[in-house]
Amino acid sequence: MENTNPFHYEGELSWCPGCGDFQILKSVEKTLTSLNKKPSEVVLVSGIGQAAKLPHYIHANGFNGLHGRALPPAFGIKAFNRDLTVLVTTGDGDCYGEGGNHLIHAIRRNIDITVIVHNNQVYGLTKGQASPTSEVGMVTKTQPYGVVSLPFNPIAFAIAMDTPFVARSYSKEIDFTAELIRQGVETKGFALIDILQPCVSFNKINTYQWYSQRVYKLDNTYDPTNRVKAFEKSLEWGDKIPIGVIYRSQRQTYDETLDRLGIKPQINPAHNLIQRGSSQGVMCGVNTLPDLSKVKSLLSEF
Amino acid sequence: MSFDISIKIAGQAGQGIQSIAEILLKVLKLNGLHVFAYQDYMSRVRGGHNFMQVRISDSPVYSIKEDCNILVALDTNSVDVHRNEVPKGGAIIYDPHSTMVDSPDNRFIPIPMNNLAKEAGSPVLSNTISAGSILALLDIDKMDAEEFIKKQFAKKGEEVIGKNLKALAKGYAYFLENFRNWKFTDIKAQKKNKTILINGSEAVGFGAIAGGCQFIAAYPMSPSTGVFTYITGKAKEFNIISEQAEDEIAAINMALGASFAGARAMTTTSGGGLSLMAEGLSLAGVMEAPVVVVNAQRPGPATGLATRTGQEDLEYVLHIGHGEFPRFIFAPGHHEEAFFTTIHAFNLSDKYQVPAFILIDQYFADTYATEKEFDLNKVKAISYQPSVVSTPYLRYKITKDGVSPRAYPMQGDFTFIADSHEHTENGHITEDGEVRNKMVEKRFRKLKGMQKEFGKPTYYGDKLVPSGSEKGKAKTVFITWGSNYGVVRETVDCLKKQKRSVAMLHFNRIYPFPRKEAVSLLKGAKEIITVENNYQGQFGNILKAETGIEADRKILKYDGRPFTVEYILKRI
Known part of the structure; x- marks a missing residue:
């Protein structure tokens, strides 16, 4: 059967068979299809890692940058063109390790993007070293006596940063994950979705079986707008691991900050359509040139 | 009569060196005079020893001088550090109540800046007092200074403006009353000159x-x-x-x-x-x-x-x-x-x-x-966005000149990927050796076009003559780049006055290196001297690698301070 999903990519995927990334890809595809957006209106931004390959496997715009540096270009893209829907696909190493500093500040800015972290608690691309979320005691080739550093708790961290949307999912729950991503995209401001994902090649601890025995979905009795309760929930880990929307809040987004400052969007196809006479590619213009009379007025200041 | 004088305003960080200089520079500029000012400061917000050098002339100036005609010393240390830089006939302005001076000679001009400031309404006005005295010393009408103060403090209200105007007048008057006979130099305003500072x-x-x-x-x-x-x-x-x-x-x-x-x-x-x-x-x-x-x-x-x-x-x-x-x-x-x-x-x-x-x-x-004033019509921003792209859109299309059409998301219905990996024409990861070669070669093909663009070196000095003839061509060519343009240009002027055959070749664009121009402009030079603010003579090395031309001498400076004409002259 032909796939009619406009975001569907036909081509080879280079993940290991059985990898949770396939499930996340399906979830992202499902979300994008449900958004009523065209592929040209979506940008997937990533750094480096197995998760960072995802933009190549979706039919949309992509920016596959440097290891740990997915969030800064995502900021640049979204700030310059606020009409774009920007999703970041990143991993625990990319986002919580190499690029940890950017996570703090991207949340502070409250740029309106959705960050999907493929959290497999191990480094996949470099073949099995510990990641910032690996459990204490996990033995790898570079931690032969076991991991000693405490794992990073992204959920607790994000709540502490008053992130507008904080969720956790499990990759096997494809529809559930897709729904969380959709809610993240629709949230005004920064959305962090940490997705627990088995690594069939290198993580022999946090397996499908391990997760399936532990994860449970939060029900209606849980109120994600209560920050203290959310923080309590974020500490729940071990025999029972909650998945779902863990925290929600509201504060001024970066877009709104720009609006308040009077910085206008510079690409606005609806208002700035320049038809350039070709049936093949109707191109929208971008205001790239400054107002010369205004520039001239600066001279008088010197 | 032409003039060329230097003022040094020295003191601690936070004492208001910049405030004094700001009034001074703006007023000199309004008078159509040419100024050049450099600030030497330490990495601290308060204390230490900082100074601002201001050079004033009736013709364009491009560098600073080591010595100064006028020193404004805001603390005792500044007197000690700089008094020997002021020759006979020069002036050292200081506040006798806050600055200790051993055996002041006739260069010293005591101005009770703090007391006058208090009289004008507040000790913070002492900078405006200093500015007033300096303007009086330079024999520059204070009307422009008044205009500047009104503009500068417009947001702070009438009271602040009033106090500053009073302070300016006090500093100005004090100098005239007490040092009326002090004749410094003939500075003539050149009101017709329209410049920007x-x-x-x-x-x-x-x-x-x-x-x-x-x-x-x-x-x-x-x-x-x-x-x-x-x-x-x-x-x-x-x-x-x-x-x-x-x-x-x-x-x-x-x-x-x-x-x-x-x-x-x-x-x-x-x-x-x-x-x-x-x-x-x-x-x-x-x-x-x-x-x-x-x-x-x-x-x-x-x-x-x-x-x-x-x-x-x-x-x-x-x-x-x-x-x-x-x-x-x-x-x-x-x-x-x-x-x-x-x-x-x-x-x-x-x-x-x-x-x-x-x-x-x-x-x-x-x-x-x-x-x-910059002529804004000379260079304008030009956008190179394509008007049409082919379907399917190939962001990294292999082209003859190496430049692929660059469109943006939402410019049309297409999508594309920008990738940090080596990629195909449509931006997807590839490890194909042939594609890799094509991409590397495509990127480097741009160099041919880039080489022809803006940024030819500037030749200043003895006139160039058609190649083949060496008559009239400078024997000594100073090569420099970046900020040393001014100081080398003035060095050339100075040596030409001594009838030396000299010129400067200044490089703005360094990459792609203007090889042809460098070779042709240096042809026939008897002596090539590079002037650079580093230890290794980095530009000289690039010149050699790109053209095979090796400098005969390198004048290098790496003490963190800029070159002066005096410094270069001592080394040739």
């Missing part, structure tokens, strides 16, 4: 705005902060997104994201910040993302001399970023050139989809100079 940071920042900058992300670091500050101050007015990044890694990657989305994007940095940007610059190389990077150099390695000057990053910028990719490197010589170079940098970075570097340094950034 601008510093290096402002010249680059203004150029960025005129060049259509739409996005700037940077992390504050001396001496690059001035450019970032200037642009940010105008961001609202010119619809520029300005963001202070969490670090330089974020700054360059933010700029690349904005560039991907269609923005004319830039970042500014210095020293260590540039090192942090190295990987991001490599990303710009493979993504073929236009971006303008201003690097205000300071001496390294590491923290080095944080608030001082140097030209040590040239070879670094030539190679920065792992892997191989083409780039533009510019090092403007004076503020007008910096303004236009910045506009060109935006245009060329956009046209060739390569990073464009603008190398300035602390000396250049912090130097104020009067320049003739």
Whole structure:
């Protein structure tokens, strides 16, 4: 059967068979299809890692940058063109390790993007070293006596940063994950979705079986707008691991900050359509040139 | 009668050196005089020893002098440090109540600045008192100063304006009453001269705005902060997104994201910040993302001399970023050139989809100079967005000149990927050796076009004659780049007065290296001397690598201080 999903990519995927990334890809595809957006209106931004390959496997715009540096270009893209829907696909190493500093500040800015972290608690691309979320005691080739550093708790961290949307999912729950991503995209401001994902090649601890025995979905009795309760929930880990929307809040987004400052969007196809006479590619213009009379007025200041 | 005098205002950080200089410079400029001012400061907010040098002339000036005719000493230490730089007939202005002077001679002019300030209403007015006295000493009408004060303090209200005007008048009157017979020099206002007074940071920042900058992300670091500050101050007015990044890694990657989305994007940095940007610059190389990077150099390695000057990053910028990719490197010589170079940098970075570097340094950034009004019609921002793209759109289409059509998301119904990996024409990861070769070759094919663009070296001095004949050509050619334009130009002027056959060859564009021009302009020179603010003679090395021409002599300086004509003359 032909796939009619406009975001569907036909081509080879280079993940290991059985990898949770396939499930996340399906979830992202499902979300994008449900958004009523065209592929040209979506940008997937990533750094480096197995998760960072995802933009190549979706039919949309992509920016596959440097290891740990997915969030800064995502900021640049979204700030310059606020009409774009920007999703970041990143991993625990990319986002919580190499690029940890950017996570703090991207949340502070409250740029309106959705960050999907493929959290497999191990480094996949470099073949099995510990990641910032690996459990204490996990033995790898570079931690032969076991991991000693405490794992990073992204959920607790994000709540502490008053992130507008904080969720956790499990990759096997494809529809559930897709729904969380959709809610993240629709949230005004920064959305962090940490997705627990088995690594069939290198993580022999946090397996499908391990997760399936532990994860449970939060029900209606849980109120994600209560920050203290959310923080309590974020500490729940071990025999029972909650998945779902863990925290929600509201504060001024970066877009709104720009609006308040009077910085206008510079690409606005609806208002700035320049038809350039070709049936093949109707191109929208971008205001790239400054107002010369205004520039001239600066001279008088010197 | 022509004149050329230097004033040094010295004291501790926080004592108001800049406030005095600001009034002075603006008033001199309003009088049509040519000024050149440089600030020597320590890496601290209060205390220490800082000074501002101001040179004034009736003809254009391009550098500072070691000695000064007038010293304004705001503390005892400044008297001790600088008194020997003031020759007989010069003036040393100081406050006898706060500054101790051993055996003052007839150069010393005591002005009770603090007492006069208190009389005018507040001790903070002592800077305005000093400015008043200096203007009286220079025999410059104080009317322009009054106008300036009214404008400068307009936001602070009538009371502040009134007090400052009173202080100015007091300082002015005190000098005239007590030192009326003190004849210094014949400074004549040249009211017809229309100039602008601008510093290096402002010249680059203004150029960025005129060049259509739409996005700037940077992390504050001396001496690059001035450019970032200037642009940010105008961001609202010119619809520029300005963001202070969490670090330089974020700054360059933010700029690349904005560039991907269609923005004319830039970042500014210095020293260590540039090192942090190295990987991001490599990303710009493979993504073929236009971006303008201003690097205000300071001496390294590491923290080095944080608030001082140097030209040590040239070879670094030539190679920065792992892997191989083409780039533009510019090092403007004076503020007008910096303004236009910045506009060109935006245009060329956009046209060739390569990073464009603008190398300035602390000396250049912090130097104020009067320049003739920039002709804004000379260079304009030009956008190179394609009007039509083929279907399917290939972001990295292999083309003859190496430049692929660069469109942005949402310009049409197409999608594309920009990738840090080696990629196919449609931006997807590839490890295919043949595709790899084609991509590398495509990126480097741009060099042919880039080589023909803006940025030919400037030849100054004895006239050039058609090649083949050496008659009339300078025997000695000084080669320099970046901020040393002015000091070498004045050295040439000075030597020509001594009937020496000399010229200067100044390089603004350093990459792609203007090889042909360099070879032809240096043909026949008997002696080639490079002048650079670094230890290794980095430009000399590049010149040799690119042309085989080796300098006969290198005048190098790496103490963190700028060159002076005196310094160069002593070494030839």
